[in-house]
Amino acid sequence: MEKIKRYFHKSLARQFIGLMGGFIAIFFVGASLLLFYQQSTTNDFERKREQIEKKEKYVEQLDRAFTQAFLDVRGYLAFGRKEFKQSVFRQKEAVLLTLKQLKPLAHTTEDQQFLDAADSFATYYFDQLVKQAIMEFENGNIQAVLKISENGGTAAIEQFQRQLMDYHQTLKTQLDDEYVNFITKQTKSQMAFVGLILLILLVLMIIIRMMTKQIGKPLTEFAIAAEKFANDEEYREWPLLSERNDEIGKLSRAFQKMIYSIQEKEENLVAQNEELLAQQDELESQQAELEQALEMMQLREQELKRRNDFINGLSNSLKKQEVLDSIVCNMCKVMDADRGMIVLLNEQKSHSAFGLSEQGVQQFLAYMDNGLSQRLLKTKQSFAVKRELPASEKSYYEETLYSYDLLLPVLSAEQEVEAVMMFSRFSGEFLPYEIEEYERLAKQVSISLQKIRLYEESEKDRRMTQDILNNIQEGIQLVDRNGVNLMMNTQLANFLKVDVNTISQTPYEQWKELLLQKVVDEKNLSQYLDNVLFHAGNEIKSFTYHVKDEKKVIQMYAEPLYRGTERFGMIFVHRDITKEFEVDQMKSEFVSTVSHELRTPLSSVLGFTELMLNKELKPERQRKYLTTIYQEAKRLTALINDFLDVQRMESGRQTYDKKYEDIVPIIQNVIETQKVNTAIHQFVVEKETDRTIVLGDRDKLAQVFTNLISNAVKYSPDGGTVTVRIYEQGDRLNIDVVDEGLGIPAEAMPHLFTKFYRVDNSDRRRIGGTGLGLAIVKEIVKAHDGEVTITSEVKKGSTFTVRLPLVAVEMDHGSDAQTDRGVSVIIVEDDRNLASLLEAELSDSGFNVKSFKNGKEAIEAMKAMKPAAVVLDIMLEEGEMSGWDVLKEMKVDKELSSIPIVISSALEETEKGLTLGASDYLVKPYQPSQLSKTILQILLKQERHGEILVPVTDEYDRDEEKSE
Incomplete structure (x- = not known):
């Protein structure tokens, strides 16, 4: 212990380090305990807050999903749009996923109760309530849907929404409680920290007191003695020499020795000091001369730097505005001017200014043609002007101030003024030698401007050339x-x-x-x-x-x-030249194909004709030869007709006489014709639907199936079965032509419907053909709002599928309603010409049509006739009722409310019309045939529910009689 005491007494640093070490240890221990407690409290709060926020997020997701589901169900029940129905089931999946994610977080009784309630409600809502409501709605039972809502559906939804809001409020309350608890613990921690600080301050005061006693008092005595020595008082022994062994004692002894040394050398120093003072005077004189020279050198260096910046600004860019900005800025630096401006005398008056407001710039440009600028343009000589500053330029100065302005012309190679420069400074006037120097700089500016002008001209030519090439x-x-x-x-x-x-x-x-x-x-x-x-x-x-x-x-x-x-x-x-190359190839193939296709039947015609002219033949042989000549002539005619059809279709001159036709008799007639040309093929018609009516041109449709079935026969050289399958797919009537022939390679598929295209294959080349048949098929089907596609497998056959818009037409020969003209339609239209047009269109489609201008008369006629459909205009001139009034009155009347209404109006208020109960909404102008199609589709939907029969055209009656 004594050794330790001596160890610390020998050094003030050791004493200080010992005391501070104890102080720091106490501080760190207390601070560490407080930090650990505070960190533990914070982590616990963050963990609980994160759990509650996750619950809130999932509860909000449930709320959004259920709300979206409620809206989608209502939207589907209101408008019947499938996307709403699909969205309902997507929301169901979102609800189930959210419940699954929420389940691991249910640690409290309230959490578990809400999770059970949400799970139960989701099952009840999606699996029972929504499912039953959608089923009843799709069955047309609106009353049942309303009953479902009244029998607890709406109450269950409202109850769950209240549970959702209560649980959400519970989570907020939990979060607030945790936050209050966290704040309380933080407050306690802070109070403990304040106590620790007070304790540390108390310990620090004790340490300072001890150090003051150990160090301050001896140092005071030492300072008093040193002051006495400095004041040349008599020297005496230091009182600390025998008392201390630390640094202060050592310092006292060393200071005593130093005093002896100082006293010995004081006289020598006084003498040397006098000598040094003399030398100092001489050095100060030399230093003043050097400072003056250095100042001149620095000024020269700054001037050279400004000139260098000026030259670099002229040469480092070829952009006019950048160069002008560089000129005026660097010239101001070189001239020590406070502001300046340069203006080019071109059409745009390109300019740049330094230290000037925009108003001042515009003023200078506006008065370029008079005043000082005009003098400069006439004399082409620089000149300086001294003027008194007006109050607007003096800022807060009250005394008289002057501005010294210098105007410099920039002369071109032809000694014409191409730019004007003006600079102003307040520090002093422009001296003659300065003006000469600035004129030399103006020549440099002229060279730079000439270089920019040449560059702009060449760049303009280059851009023009590039633009021409790019276009x-x-x-x-x-x-x-x-x-x-x-x-x-x-x-x-x-x-x-x-x-x-x-x-x-x-x-x-x-x-x-x-x-x-x-x-x-x-x-x-x-x-x-x-x-x-x-x-x-x-x-x-x-x-x-x-x-x-x-x-x-x-x-x-x-x-x-x-x-x-x-x-x-x-x-x-x-x-x-891709197109030219392909055209050349197609031309070569076309010439070769046409030559072959034309020569073959012509050779037969010429050969058999020559035989009949030069030989006496038996009647049966003559008939045989004439039959051959006739068939070959028909073949030539068909080939020429194909060329003409393609030409008419490409030029847009092909016409179509479209009527409602049954596709089955057309196909059967084509098959009967094709049977004559083959003995090794079987033909099968598979009719999978009774709805086979389309709106089309009978002859053109026959041409389509003739080309497809003849191709099936032609490209099945080994025989086989050609199957024609007729079936429905959505609102389309599909006709498949299936063969068991050669098939088509995959690489040929994209080009199959191209004119003159034929698959590059020796087997097919031997069969012959012009490559126009499928191109004609595609154009005819396209004109009928349909499409034709193909699937094929090499060596196994091909399937061509024709898809045409389906028209719902059925025949009921036992119905009295069909023995006359068909079902009745009432047109409410005040435009007589349009009414006549629509009446003629609907009459041609088999409807019994009557038209009215007045809304009241139309309603009375509806009650008497009970029409199958009503075509209603909104803007009615005669009478007090508008189309909207007629629509509302019909929907209120029980006898008329079920009659489908097609609105025909120039007003684009589709959503309003459909909301009020219209079956469809056509905006004028539209094709009259579109009205027939719309009414037929509406009546088809009602016919499926046993409400009404669809009208039949006269042409359809004749086709039925032929088939019978």
Whole structure:
């Protein structure tokens, strides 16, 4: 213990470190305990808050999902749109997923009770209430839907929503309680921390008191003795020499020795000091001279820097505005001017200013043609002006101030003023030698402006050339004698997939490699490029290449460019000739095909005709030959008709006489005709629906199925079964023509309906044909608002599917309503001409039609006739009732409320009409045939529920009689 005491008494640092070490240890222990407690409290609160927030998030998700489901169910029950129904079941999945995610977080009784209630309500709502309501709605039982709502459905929803709100409020209350608890613990922790700080301060005061006693008192005595020595008082022994062994004792002894040394050397120092004072005076004089020289050097350096900045500003840019800004800014620095401006004497009066307001700039520009500027333009000589500053420019100065203005002309090479510069400074006037120097700088400005003008002219020409090239459809490239790319338009750059700005100055090998990567015949194209660039005598001017992975054919032209007699470059033109190439191929194939197709029947006609003219034949042989001649003539006629049909379809001159036709008799007639031409094929018609009526041209539809069935026979050279399958698919009538023939390769599918296209196969070439049949089929089906598709497998056969819009037409010969003209339709329309047009259209479609102008008369007629449908205009001129009034009155009347209403109006208020109970809404103008189709579709829906029969056209009656 004694050793430790001596150890600390020998050093103040050790004493201080010991005391501070104890102090720090106490502080860190207390602070660590408090931090640990505070961190534990915070982590516990964060964990509980995170759990509650997760519960709130899932509860909000449940609320949104249930709310969306309620809205979607109501939307579906109100409008019957399928997307609402689909959305309901998506919300069900979202609810079940959210409940699953919420379940692991249910730790309290309230959580479990809410989870059970939500699960029970979800099961009841989606599996019972929604399912039953949708089923009743789709069955048309609206009253049952209302009854479901009244019998507890709405109450259950409201009860669950209250439970949801109560639980949500419970979670908020839990979060508030946890927060209050957390704040309470934090307050306690802070109070404990304050207590710790007070304890630390108390310990620190004790330490300071101890250190003051150990150090302060001896130092005070030491300072008093030192002060006495400094005041040349008599020296005496220090009282600390024998009392202390620490640093203070050592310092006292050392100071005593120092005093002896100082006293010995004081006299020498006094003498040396006098000598040094003399030297100091001399050095101060030299320092003043050096400072003056340094100041002059710095001023010169700043001046040179300003001039260098001025020159760099002129040469570092070719943009006019950047250069003007640089000129006026750097000139102000060189001239030490407070503000300045430069204006070019061009049409735009391009300018730049420094230290001037926008109003001042505009004022200078407005008065360029008079005053000082006019003097400068006439004399072409610089001049300076001294003027008194007005109050608007003096700021807070009250005394008289002056501005010194200098106007400098910028002269062009033709000694014409091309720009005006004006600078002002308040520090002093412009001296003559300064003006001469600034005029020399103005010449530098003139050279820079001339360079910019030349650059702008060349850049304008370059941009114009580039714009012209970019608007040319061909890819164009300009290279120099060494093949370095000088210019390329956007079409070629896009083809090579490069940026048109970065490809400039690209070496020959680099852009050549980019091009070769795109083509099929790389070797020959490489040779062609080498020949035209580096072998001037080569006469090959063009080359055709094919693009990889694309069915593109490009023809490349090369033309040398000369300056005088010297060739300086080459221009390449890449022209897309894909269409011309394909047309040439198609022309060649077409000529070959047509020659074969025409010569074969002509040879038969000529041969048999020659036999009959030159020989006496028996009657049966004559008949046989005449039959052959007749068939070959029909074949020629069909071929020529195909060409004419294609031409009419392409020119838009093909007409169609569309009526409601039964597709079955048409197909049966085609099959009967085809049976004559083959003995090795069987034909099967599979009719899977009784609804086989379409709106179309009978002859054109017969042409469609003739081409398809004859193709099925022709491309089944080994015989087999040709099946025609008729069935419904949505609102379409599908007709499949299935054969067991050669099949079609997958690569030929996209081109199958192209004119003159024939699959490149020896088996098919032997069969013959012009390649027009399927193109005609596609155009006719398209004109009937249908489509034709194909599925095929090589060696197993093909299936062509024709899809046509289905028209619901049924025949009930036992119905008295059909013995006359069909079901009745009432038209309420005040436009007599339009009413006549609609009446004629509906009459042609088999309806018994009557029209009225007045709403009241129409309602009376409805009560008497009980029409199957009503066509209603909204804007009625005669009478007091509008179309809306007629619609509302019909929906109120029990006898008329079930009659379907088709609104025909120029007003685009579809949503209002459908909401009030209209079955459909047609906005004028529209095709009259669209009205017939709409009424037929509406009556079809009612017919499915046994309410009404659909009218039948006279043409359909005749087809039925023929089939019977």
